[in-house]
Amino acid sequence: xxxxxxxxxxxxxxxxxxxxxxxxxxxxxxxxxxxxxxxxxxxxxxxxxxxxxxxxxxxxxxxxxxxxxxxxxxxxxxxxxxxxxxxxxxxxxxxxxxxxxxxxxxxxxxxxxxxxxxxxxxxxxxxxxxxxxxxxxxxxxxxxxxxxxxxxxxxxxxxxxxxxxxxxxxxxxxxxxxxxxxxxxxxxxxxxxxxxxxxxxxxxxxx
Amino acid sequence: xxxxxxxxxxxxxxxxxxxxxxxxxxxxxxxxxxxxxxxxxxxxxxxxxxxxxxxxxxxxxxxxxxxxxxxxxxxxxxxxxxxxxxxxxxxxxxxxxxxxxxxxxxxxxxxxxxxxxxxxxxxxxxxxxxxxxxxxxxxxxxxxxxxxxxxxxxxxxxxxxxxxxxxxxxxxxxxxxxxxxxxxxxxxxxxxxxxxxxxxxxxxxxxxxxxxxxxxxxxxxxxxxxxxxxxxxxxxxxxxxxxxxxxxxxxxxxxxxxxxxxx
Numbered sequence: 321x322x323x324x325x326x327x328x329x330x331x332x333x334x335x336x337x338x339x340x341x342x343x344x345x346x347x348x349x350x351x352x353x354x355x356x357x358x359x360x361x362x363x364x365x366x367x368x369x370x371x372x373x374x375x376x377x378x379x380x381x382x383x384x385x386x387x388x389x390x391x392x393x394x395x396x397x398x399x400x401x402x403x404x405x406x407x408x409x410x411x412x413x414x415x416x417x418x419x420x421x422x423x424x425x426x427x428x429x430x431x432x433x434x435x436x437x438x439x440x441x442x443x444x445x446x447x448x449x450x451x452x453x454x455x456x457x458x459x460x461x462x463x464x465x466x467x468x469x470x471x472x473x474x475x476x477x478x479x480x481x482x483x484x485x486x487x488x489x490x491x492x493x494x495x496x497x498x499x500x501x502x503x504x505x506x507x508x509x510x511x512x513x514x515x516x517x518x519x520x521x522x523x524x525x526x527x
Numbered sequence: 528x529x530x531x532x533x534x535x536x537x538x539x540x541x542x543x544x545x546x547x548x549x550x551x552x553x554x555x556x557x558x559x560x561x562x563x564x565x566x567x568x569x570x571x572x573x574x575x576x577x578x579x580x581x582x583x584x585x586x587x588x589x590x591x592x593x594x595x596x597x598x599x600x601x602x603x604x605x606x607x608x609x610x611x612x613x614x615x616x617x618x619x620x621x622x623x624x625x626x627x628x629x630x631x632x633x634x635x636x637x638x639x640x641x642x643x644x645x646x647x648x649x650x651x652x653x654x655x656x657x658x659x660x661x662x663x664x665x666x667x668x669x670x671x672x673x674x675x676x677x678x679x680x681x682x683x684x685x686x687x688x689x690x691x692x693x694x695x696x697x698x699x700x701x702x703x704x705x706x707x708x709x710x711x712x713x714x715x716x717x718x719x720x721x722x723x724x725x726x727x728x729x730x731x732x733x734x735x736x737x738x739x740x741x742x743x744x745x746x747x748x749x750x751x752x753x754x755x756x757x758x759x760x761x762x763x764x765x766x767x768x769x770x771x772x773x774x775x776x777x778x779x780x781x782x783x784x785x786x787x788x789x790x
Contacts, residue, residue: 332746335718369782460644463786467643470597474783477598 355495356503359486363509366479367419373472374409374432380468381406381439384461388442391452398438398445405431405438418510425510439465476512483509547588549607551774557587557624564664568671575675580692581637582609582617582777583674585667591626596787600632610634610779611692617779618674622654624663629654631674633784636688640681641674646786649673658790 385399392399409431418424443462452458487508489495499506547556552572553565560568572583584607591599600621609617615636622629631646649670657666721744729739735746 332718332722336722339715339718459647463642463644463647466647467784467786470783470785470787473597474601474781 352494353498353502355489356486356498356506359482359489360506363479363482363486364419366475366482367509369475370472370479371414373468373475377435377465377468377472378406378410380461380465381435384442384458384465387455387458387461388446388452391449391455391458392445395442395445398442402435402438402442405435409435420507420509422510429512436469480511483511487511546603546606547586549584549774549776552582552584554584554586557589557622559587559622559624559663560585560667561664564668568668571671571675575678579678580611580614580616580688580777581678582611582779583620583671584609584617584776585620585622585671587622587624587663587667589623589625591623591628596621596623596626596628596630597783600630600785600787601781601783604632604634604781608776608778608780610636610777610781612778614688614692614777615779615781616688616692617776617781618785619781620667620670620674622658622663622667624658627658628787628789629658630787631670631785632781634779634781635784636779637678638782638784640684641677641785643784643786645677647788649677650786650788655788655790 381402385402388395389399412428412431414428415421415424418428446452446458490499490506490508547554552569553560555565568585572585576582586603600619603621604617604619607617607619609619615634617634618637618641619632620629621632629650631641631650633641633643633646653669653673654666657663657669725737725739725744726746729737729744732738732743737744737746
Protein backbone atom coordinates (compact mmCIF):
# COMPACT_ATOMS: atom_id res chain seq x y z
CA UNK A 321 0.00 0.00 0.00
CA UNK A 322 2.90 2.32 -0.69
CA UNK A 323 0.89 4.13 -3.31
CA UNK A 324 -1.66 5.13 -0.73
CA UNK A 325 0.98 6.37 1.66
CA UNK A 326 2.61 8.38 -1.09
CA UNK A 327 -0.55 10.29 -1.69
CA UNK A 328 -0.95 11.70 1.77
CA UNK A 329 -3.64 14.32 2.09
CA UNK A 330 -0.95 16.98 2.66
CA UNK A 331 0.63 16.22 -0.69
CA UNK A 332 -2.70 16.23 -2.48
CA UNK A 333 -2.49 20.00 -2.66
CA UNK A 334 0.98 19.90 -4.14
CA UNK A 335 -0.24 17.50 -6.77
CA UNK A 336 -3.05 19.85 -7.63
CA UNK A 337 -0.65 22.78 -8.08
CA UNK A 338 1.57 20.63 -10.23
CA UNK A 339 -1.40 19.55 -12.32
CA UNK A 340 -2.50 23.14 -12.78
CA UNK A 341 0.98 23.99 -14.04
CA UNK A 342 0.90 21.06 -16.47
CA UNK A 343 -2.45 22.22 -17.77
CA UNK A 344 -1.14 25.77 -18.17
CA UNK A 345 1.72 24.68 -20.43
CA UNK A 346 -0.38 24.17 -23.58
CA UNK A 347 -2.00 27.54 -22.96
CA UNK A 348 1.44 29.11 -22.98
CA UNK A 349 2.12 27.71 -26.43
CA UNK A 350 -1.26 28.98 -27.59
CA UNK A 351 -0.01 32.46 -26.67
CA UNK A 352 2.57 32.15 -29.44
CA UNK A 353 5.53 31.45 -27.18
CA UNK A 354 6.63 28.66 -29.50
CA UNK A 355 6.35 30.61 -32.73
CA UNK A 356 9.79 32.19 -32.70
CA UNK A 357 11.87 29.18 -31.60
CA UNK A 358 10.00 26.95 -34.06
CA UNK A 359 10.59 29.31 -36.98
CA UNK A 360 14.21 29.74 -35.92
CA UNK A 361 14.88 26.02 -35.85
CA UNK A 362 13.21 25.56 -39.22
CA UNK A 363 15.35 28.28 -40.75
CA UNK A 364 18.48 26.71 -39.25
CA UNK A 365 17.52 23.30 -40.61
CA UNK A 366 16.94 24.82 -44.06
CA UNK A 367 20.36 26.45 -43.83
CA UNK A 368 22.00 23.12 -42.99
CA UNK A 369 20.47 21.65 -46.13
CA UNK A 370 21.89 24.54 -48.19
CA UNK A 371 25.36 23.93 -46.73
CA UNK A 372 24.98 20.20 -47.27
CA UNK A 373 24.21 20.58 -50.97
CA UNK A 374 27.00 23.12 -51.55
CA UNK A 375 29.38 20.70 -49.85
CA UNK A 376 28.25 17.89 -52.14
CA UNK A 377 28.93 20.06 -55.16
CA UNK A 378 32.41 20.86 -53.88
CA UNK A 379 33.02 17.14 -53.37
CA UNK A 380 32.06 16.31 -56.95
CA UNK A 381 34.39 18.85 -58.57
CA UNK A 382 37.84 17.21 -58.22
CA UNK A 383 36.53 14.12 -59.98
CA UNK A 384 34.94 16.20 -62.71
CA UNK A 385 38.11 18.19 -63.30
CA UNK A 386 40.17 14.99 -63.57
CA UNK A 387 37.76 13.50 -66.10
CA UNK A 388 37.69 16.62 -68.25
CA UNK A 389 41.50 16.86 -68.11
CA UNK A 390 41.76 13.50 -69.80
CA UNK A 391 40.02 14.83 -72.91
CA UNK A 392 40.59 18.56 -72.88
CA UNK A 393 43.90 19.08 -71.12
CA UNK A 394 44.67 22.23 -73.09
CA UNK A 395 41.61 24.03 -71.67
CA UNK A 396 43.94 24.87 -68.81
CA UNK A 397 42.53 28.28 -68.06
CA UNK A 398 38.98 27.07 -67.56
CA UNK A 399 40.04 24.06 -65.52
CA UNK A 400 42.24 26.15 -63.27
CA UNK A 401 39.43 28.64 -62.91
CA UNK A 402 37.21 25.92 -61.49
CA UNK A 403 39.88 24.60 -59.13
CA UNK A 404 40.60 28.12 -57.88
CA UNK A 405 36.94 28.99 -57.43
CA UNK A 406 36.39 25.76 -55.53
CA UNK A 407 39.32 26.51 -53.24
CA UNK A 408 38.02 30.00 -52.65
CA UNK A 409 34.48 28.82 -51.92
CA UNK A 410 35.54 26.08 -49.51
CA UNK A 411 38.02 28.36 -47.75
CA UNK A 412 35.23 30.60 -46.51
CA UNK A 413 34.93 29.52 -42.89
CA UNK A 414 31.55 30.23 -41.49
CA UNK A 415 31.51 31.69 -37.98
CA UNK A 416 28.86 30.47 -35.57
CA UNK A 417 26.78 33.58 -36.13
CA UNK A 418 26.97 33.36 -39.93
CA UNK A 419 23.22 33.71 -40.30
CA UNK A 420 23.07 37.01 -38.45
CA UNK A 421 26.40 38.32 -39.70
CA UNK A 422 25.95 40.15 -43.03
CA UNK A 423 29.68 40.12 -43.93
CA UNK A 424 30.18 36.41 -43.34
CA UNK A 425 26.97 35.58 -45.18
CA UNK A 426 27.96 37.77 -48.12
CA UNK A 427 31.44 36.22 -48.29
CA UNK A 428 29.92 32.75 -48.35
CA UNK A 429 27.43 33.70 -51.04
CA UNK A 430 30.10 35.32 -53.21
CA UNK A 431 32.39 32.30 -52.91
CA UNK A 432 29.65 29.94 -54.03
CA UNK A 433 28.53 32.28 -56.84
CA UNK A 434 32.12 32.37 -58.14
CA UNK A 435 32.17 28.58 -58.21
CA UNK A 436 28.83 28.47 -60.01
CA UNK A 437 30.04 30.70 -62.82
CA UNK A 438 33.38 28.89 -63.13
CA UNK A 439 31.51 25.59 -63.40
CA UNK A 440 29.13 26.88 -66.06
CA UNK A 441 32.16 28.07 -68.08
CA UNK A 442 33.64 24.58 -67.83
CA UNK A 443 30.41 22.90 -68.92
CA UNK A 444 30.14 25.31 -71.86
CA UNK A 445 33.66 24.41 -73.00
CA UNK A 446 32.87 20.71 -72.70
CA UNK A 447 30.31 21.10 -75.49
CA UNK A 448 33.25 21.20 -77.94
CA UNK A 449 34.43 17.70 -77.01
CA UNK A 450 32.08 15.01 -78.32
CA UNK A 451 34.37 12.22 -77.05
CA UNK A 452 34.21 13.61 -73.55
CA UNK A 453 30.44 14.00 -73.71
CA UNK A 454 30.13 10.35 -74.70
CA UNK A 455 32.31 9.21 -71.80
CA UNK A 456 30.24 7.22 -69.29
CA UNK A 457 32.15 8.55 -66.34
CA UNK A 458 31.57 12.10 -67.48
CA UNK A 459 27.89 11.43 -68.08
CA UNK A 460 27.53 10.14 -64.52
CA UNK A 461 29.35 13.15 -63.10
CA UNK A 462 27.29 15.51 -65.21
CA UNK A 463 24.03 13.92 -64.03
CA UNK A 464 25.14 14.20 -60.41
CA UNK A 465 26.31 17.77 -60.85
CA UNK A 466 23.05 18.81 -62.50
CA UNK A 467 21.12 17.07 -59.72
CA UNK A 468 23.17 18.83 -57.08
CA UNK A 469 22.72 22.22 -58.72
CA UNK A 470 18.98 21.65 -58.74
CA UNK A 471 19.02 20.52 -55.10
CA UNK A 472 20.95 23.68 -54.25
CA UNK A 473 18.23 25.72 -55.95
CA UNK A 474 15.50 23.90 -53.99
CA UNK A 475 17.42 24.20 -50.71
CA UNK A 476 17.92 27.92 -51.31
CA UNK A 477 14.23 28.40 -52.03
CA UNK A 478 13.31 26.53 -48.85
CA UNK A 479 15.80 28.60 -46.86
CA UNK A 480 14.48 31.87 -48.29
CA UNK A 481 10.95 30.87 -47.29
CA UNK A 482 11.96 29.67 -43.80
CA UNK A 483 13.86 32.89 -43.12
CA UNK A 484 10.94 34.94 -44.40
CA UNK A 485 8.67 33.21 -41.88
CA UNK A 486 11.20 33.64 -39.05
CA UNK A 487 11.95 37.29 -39.76
CA UNK A 488 8.24 38.01 -40.09
CA UNK A 489 7.59 36.36 -36.71
CA UNK A 490 10.20 38.62 -35.12
CA UNK A 491 8.47 41.74 -36.40
CA UNK A 492 4.75 41.04 -36.37
CA UNK A 493 2.11 40.86 -33.69
CA UNK A 494 1.65 38.84 -31.51
CA UNK A 495 5.03 37.10 -31.72
CA UNK A 496 6.82 40.46 -31.62
CA UNK A 497 5.78 40.68 -27.95
CA UNK A 498 7.72 37.51 -27.20
CA UNK A 499 10.63 38.79 -29.29
CA UNK A 500 10.89 41.99 -27.22
CA UNK A 501 10.06 40.48 -23.82
CA UNK A 502 11.78 37.12 -23.90
CA UNK A 503 13.78 36.29 -27.06
CA UNK A 504 15.75 39.52 -26.94
CA UNK A 505 18.87 37.84 -28.35
CA UNK A 506 17.11 36.74 -31.54
CA UNK A 507 18.17 38.73 -34.57
CA UNK A 508 16.73 38.49 -38.08
CA UNK A 509 18.59 36.04 -40.33
CA UNK A 510 20.36 37.03 -43.51
CA UNK A 511 18.73 35.90 -46.71
CA UNK A 512 19.87 35.26 -50.25
CA UNK A 513 19.42 38.45 -52.22
CA UNK A 514 18.59 36.85 -55.55
CA UNK A 515 18.88 33.43 -57.08
CA UNK A 516 22.34 32.82 -58.50
CA UNK A 517 22.70 34.04 -62.05
CA UNK A 518 19.25 35.57 -62.10
CA UNK A 519 20.63 39.03 -61.35
CA UNK A 520 22.30 39.18 -64.74
CA UNK A 521 19.93 39.54 -67.66
CA UNK A 522 20.66 37.14 -70.50
CA UNK A 523 22.63 38.73 -73.30
CA UNK A 524 21.43 38.41 -76.86
CA UNK A 525 23.90 39.17 -79.59
CA UNK A 526 22.55 39.79 -83.09
CA UNK A 527 25.94 40.36 -84.69
CA UNK B 528 21.50 53.23 -85.30
CA UNK B 529 20.65 50.02 -83.61
CA UNK B 530 23.17 48.92 -81.06
CA UNK B 531 24.63 45.56 -81.90
CA UNK B 532 24.17 44.29 -78.41
CA UNK B 533 20.64 44.09 -77.10
CA UNK B 534 19.89 43.31 -73.49
CA UNK B 535 16.73 41.41 -73.00
CA UNK B 536 15.28 41.91 -69.56
CA UNK B 537 13.07 39.10 -68.45
CA UNK B 538 10.21 40.28 -66.29
CA UNK B 539 11.21 39.87 -62.68
CA UNK B 540 7.91 38.30 -61.74
CA UNK B 541 8.29 34.74 -62.89
CA UNK B 542 5.49 33.58 -65.10
CA UNK B 543 4.20 30.79 -62.95
CA UNK B 544 2.05 28.25 -64.71
CA UNK B 545 -1.00 27.30 -62.68
CA UNK B 546 -0.83 23.85 -61.15
CA UNK B 547 -3.17 21.15 -62.47
CA UNK B 548 -5.25 19.08 -60.06
CA UNK B 549 -4.22 15.55 -59.11
CA UNK B 550 -7.07 13.66 -60.72
CA UNK B 551 -5.38 10.28 -60.91
CA UNK B 552 -2.10 8.49 -61.41
CA UNK B 553 -1.95 9.80 -64.97
CA UNK B 554 -2.82 13.46 -65.40
CA UNK B 555 -2.66 13.97 -69.14
CA UNK B 556 -3.42 17.67 -69.37
CA UNK B 557 -1.65 18.01 -72.71
CA UNK B 558 -3.65 15.10 -74.13
CA UNK B 559 -0.80 13.14 -75.72
CA UNK B 560 -1.50 9.70 -74.22
CA UNK B 561 -4.17 7.57 -75.86
CA UNK B 562 -6.91 6.04 -73.72
CA UNK B 563 -5.68 2.44 -73.93
CA UNK B 564 -2.13 3.32 -72.89
CA UNK B 565 -3.44 5.52 -70.12
CA UNK B 566 -5.62 2.74 -68.70
CA UNK B 567 -2.69 0.31 -68.84
CA UNK B 568 -0.42 2.85 -67.15
CA UNK B 569 -2.90 3.53 -64.36
CA UNK B 570 -3.29 -0.19 -63.71
CA UNK B 571 0.47 -0.72 -63.68
CA UNK B 572 1.10 2.18 -61.32
CA UNK B 573 -1.70 1.11 -59.00
CA UNK B 574 -0.39 -2.45 -58.82
CA UNK B 575 3.10 -1.15 -58.12
CA UNK B 576 1.91 1.09 -55.30
CA UNK B 577 0.07 -1.85 -53.74
CA UNK B 578 3.25 -3.84 -53.82
CA UNK B 579 5.78 -1.23 -52.75
CA UNK B 580 3.81 1.78 -51.43
CA UNK B 581 5.83 3.91 -53.88
CA UNK B 582 3.67 6.45 -55.68
CA UNK B 583 4.56 7.11 -59.29
CA UNK B 584 2.53 9.76 -61.09
CA UNK B 585 2.75 10.66 -64.77
CA UNK B 586 1.68 14.07 -65.97
CA UNK B 587 1.84 16.02 -69.19
CA UNK B 588 1.31 19.76 -69.34
CA UNK B 589 0.62 21.83 -72.44
CA UNK B 590 2.96 24.65 -71.50
CA UNK B 591 5.41 25.67 -68.80
CA UNK B 592 4.51 29.29 -69.54
CA UNK B 593 8.11 30.41 -69.47
CA UNK B 594 9.07 28.70 -66.22
CA UNK B 595 11.96 26.24 -66.05
CA UNK B 596 10.80 22.64 -65.69
CA UNK B 597 12.86 21.94 -62.53
CA UNK B 598 11.17 24.44 -60.16
CA UNK B 599 7.80 23.68 -61.73
CA UNK B 600 8.19 19.94 -61.20
CA UNK B 601 9.30 20.46 -57.60
CA UNK B 602 6.36 22.75 -56.89
CA UNK B 603 3.92 20.29 -58.42
CA UNK B 604 5.47 17.35 -56.56
CA UNK B 605 5.13 19.12 -53.24
CA UNK B 606 1.64 20.41 -54.00
CA UNK B 607 0.50 16.87 -54.79
CA UNK B 608 2.45 15.39 -51.89
CA UNK B 609 3.55 12.29 -53.76
CA UNK B 610 4.85 9.36 -51.74
CA UNK B 611 3.91 8.33 -48.23
CA UNK B 612 4.38 10.91 -45.50
CA UNK B 613 7.70 10.43 -43.75
CA UNK B 614 8.82 7.97 -46.40
CA UNK B 615 8.82 10.48 -49.29
CA UNK B 616 8.76 7.65 -51.80
CA UNK B 617 7.11 9.42 -54.70
CA UNK B 618 8.18 9.93 -58.31
CA UNK B 619 6.80 12.47 -60.74
CA UNK B 620 7.33 11.95 -64.45
CA UNK B 621 6.46 15.21 -66.15
CA UNK B 622 6.45 15.97 -69.86
CA UNK B 623 5.87 19.35 -71.48
CA UNK B 624 5.48 18.47 -75.18
CA UNK B 625 5.30 22.04 -76.49
CA UNK B 626 8.41 23.10 -74.56
CA UNK B 627 10.07 19.81 -75.55
CA UNK B 628 11.17 19.30 -71.94
CA UNK B 629 10.75 16.37 -69.58
CA UNK B 630 11.78 15.63 -66.02
CA UNK B 631 11.80 12.78 -63.55
CA UNK B 632 11.43 14.32 -60.09
CA UNK B 633 12.37 11.90 -57.32
CA UNK B 634 11.22 12.17 -53.70
CA UNK B 635 13.77 12.33 -50.87
CA UNK B 636 13.18 8.70 -49.93
CA UNK B 637 13.97 7.25 -53.35
CA UNK B 638 17.00 9.40 -54.20
CA UNK B 639 19.30 6.59 -53.15
CA UNK B 640 17.53 3.96 -55.27
CA UNK B 641 16.59 5.89 -58.40
CA UNK B 642 19.70 8.04 -58.60
CA UNK B 643 20.12 11.14 -60.73
CA UNK B 644 22.12 9.04 -63.18
CA UNK B 645 19.34 6.44 -63.48
CA UNK B 646 16.85 9.21 -64.21
CA UNK B 647 19.16 10.75 -66.76
CA UNK B 648 19.75 7.43 -68.51
CA UNK B 649 16.02 6.70 -68.65
CA UNK B 650 15.40 10.12 -70.15
CA UNK B 651 18.23 9.98 -72.68
CA UNK B 652 17.96 6.34 -73.73
CA UNK B 653 14.23 5.63 -73.46
CA UNK B 654 12.25 8.82 -73.67
CA UNK B 655 14.25 11.01 -76.06
CA UNK B 656 14.29 8.53 -78.99
CA UNK B 657 10.56 7.77 -78.62
CA UNK B 658 9.61 11.43 -78.30
CA UNK B 659 11.71 12.32 -81.34
CA UNK B 660 9.64 9.79 -83.25
CA UNK B 661 6.48 11.42 -81.88
CA UNK B 662 5.54 8.39 -79.78
CA UNK B 663 4.67 10.00 -76.48
CA UNK B 664 2.57 7.17 -75.06
CA UNK B 665 5.23 4.56 -75.92
CA UNK B 666 8.08 6.64 -74.51
CA UNK B 667 6.25 7.33 -71.27
CA UNK B 668 5.15 3.69 -70.86
CA UNK B 669 8.67 2.38 -71.39
CA UNK B 670 10.09 5.04 -69.05
CA UNK B 671 7.65 3.94 -66.34
CA UNK B 672 8.69 0.32 -66.94
CA UNK B 673 12.34 1.37 -66.52
CA UNK B 674 11.58 3.29 -63.33
CA UNK B 675 9.76 0.30 -61.84
CA UNK B 676 12.62 -1.95 -62.94
CA UNK B 677 15.15 0.21 -61.10
CA UNK B 678 13.00 0.43 -57.98
CA UNK B 679 12.44 -3.32 -58.02
CA UNK B 680 16.17 -3.85 -58.54
CA UNK B 681 16.69 -3.07 -54.89
CA UNK B 682 14.32 -5.80 -53.81
CA UNK B 683 15.19 -5.98 -50.12
CA UNK B 684 14.76 -2.25 -49.65
CA UNK B 685 11.51 -2.34 -51.63
CA UNK B 686 10.01 -5.03 -49.41
CA UNK B 687 11.04 -3.26 -46.23
CA UNK B 688 9.47 -0.05 -47.49
CA UNK B 689 6.26 -1.81 -48.42
CA UNK B 690 6.04 -3.44 -44.99
CA UNK B 691 6.63 -0.17 -43.21
CA UNK B 692 3.75 1.46 -45.03
CA UNK B 693 1.19 -1.30 -45.11
CA UNK B 694 1.05 -1.96 -41.39
CA UNK B 695 -2.51 -1.05 -40.54
CA UNK B 696 -2.93 -3.36 -37.56
CA UNK B 697 -1.99 -2.61 -33.98
CA UNK B 698 1.74 -2.83 -33.54
CA UNK B 699 3.85 -3.28 -30.45
CA UNK B 700 4.58 0.42 -30.46
CA UNK B 701 0.89 1.27 -30.27
CA UNK B 702 0.40 -1.02 -27.27
CA UNK B 703 3.37 0.53 -25.51
CA UNK B 704 2.00 4.03 -26.09
CA UNK B 705 -1.47 3.10 -24.82
CA UNK B 706 0.03 1.40 -21.74
CA UNK B 707 2.19 4.41 -21.01
CA UNK B 708 -0.71 6.83 -21.28
CA UNK B 709 -2.94 4.62 -19.14
CA UNK B 710 -0.40 4.26 -16.35
CA UNK B 711 0.40 7.95 -16.49
CA UNK B 712 -3.27 8.92 -16.44
CA UNK B 713 -3.90 6.61 -13.47
CA UNK B 714 -1.07 8.17 -11.47
CA UNK B 715 -2.01 11.68 -12.49
CA UNK B 716 -5.73 11.46 -11.94
CA UNK B 717 -5.27 9.16 -8.95
CA UNK B 718 -4.12 12.23 -7.07
CA UNK B 719 -7.39 13.92 -7.88
CA UNK B 720 -9.30 10.82 -6.94
CA UNK B 721 -7.79 10.69 -3.47
CA UNK B 722 -8.33 14.40 -3.03
CA UNK B 723 -12.01 14.22 -3.89
CA UNK B 724 -13.41 10.76 -3.38
CA UNK B 725 -12.91 10.45 0.40
CA UNK B 726 -15.00 13.57 0.89
CA UNK B 727 -17.79 12.14 -1.17
CA UNK B 728 -17.78 8.50 -0.18
CA UNK B 729 -15.90 8.60 3.10
CA UNK B 730 -17.27 8.87 6.62
CA UNK B 731 -16.82 12.31 8.15
CA UNK B 732 -14.85 12.19 11.40
CA UNK B 733 -14.51 15.91 12.02
CA UNK B 734 -13.77 19.18 10.21
CA UNK B 735 -11.54 18.24 7.26
CA UNK B 736 -11.16 14.63 8.41
CA UNK B 737 -12.65 11.73 6.53
CA UNK B 738 -12.30 7.99 6.76
CA UNK B 739 -12.45 6.01 3.56
CA UNK B 740 -11.28 2.48 2.71
CA UNK B 741 -9.97 2.09 6.26
CA UNK B 742 -7.72 5.13 6.08
CA UNK B 743 -8.04 8.59 7.53
CA UNK B 744 -7.68 11.52 5.20
CA UNK B 745 -6.98 15.00 6.51
CA UNK B 746 -7.76 18.18 4.62
CA UNK B 747 -6.26 21.12 6.39
CA UNK B 748 -7.99 23.84 4.46
CA UNK B 749 -11.46 24.43 3.21
CA UNK B 750 -10.46 25.19 -0.35
CA UNK B 751 -12.86 23.96 -2.90
CA UNK B 752 -11.58 21.13 -4.99
CA UNK B 753 -13.04 21.10 -8.38
CA UNK B 754 -14.36 17.89 -9.81
CA UNK B 755 -12.58 16.73 -12.87
CA UNK B 756 -13.78 14.38 -15.52
CA UNK B 757 -11.75 11.52 -16.76
CA UNK B 758 -10.24 11.90 -20.15
CA UNK B 759 -8.88 8.77 -21.66
CA UNK B 760 -5.69 8.97 -23.65
CA UNK B 761 -7.02 8.66 -27.12
CA UNK B 762 -4.65 7.48 -29.78
CA UNK B 763 -5.50 8.67 -33.22
CA UNK B 764 -5.59 5.88 -35.73
CA UNK B 765 -3.90 6.10 -39.08
CA UNK B 766 -6.27 5.92 -41.95
CA UNK B 767 -5.00 4.57 -45.19
CA UNK B 768 -5.33 7.32 -47.78
CA UNK B 769 -5.21 5.01 -50.76
CA UNK B 770 -8.32 3.05 -49.91
CA UNK B 771 -11.36 3.63 -52.02
CA UNK B 772 -11.54 4.58 -55.64
CA UNK B 773 -9.95 8.02 -55.49
CA UNK B 774 -6.24 8.64 -55.59
CA UNK B 775 -4.38 11.18 -53.51
CA UNK B 776 -0.80 11.87 -52.60
CA UNK B 777 0.41 10.44 -49.31
CA UNK B 778 2.07 13.66 -48.19
CA UNK B 779 5.62 13.03 -49.36
CA UNK B 780 8.09 15.69 -50.44
CA UNK B 781 10.99 16.14 -52.81
CA UNK B 782 14.21 18.09 -52.53
CA UNK B 783 14.90 18.34 -56.25
CA UNK B 784 16.32 14.89 -56.91
CA UNK B 785 16.11 13.38 -60.37
CA UNK B 786 17.03 14.64 -63.78
CA UNK B 787 15.67 16.66 -66.68
CA UNK B 788 16.10 16.45 -70.39
CA UNK B 789 14.90 17.81 -73.70
CA UNK B 790 14.46 16.50 -77.20
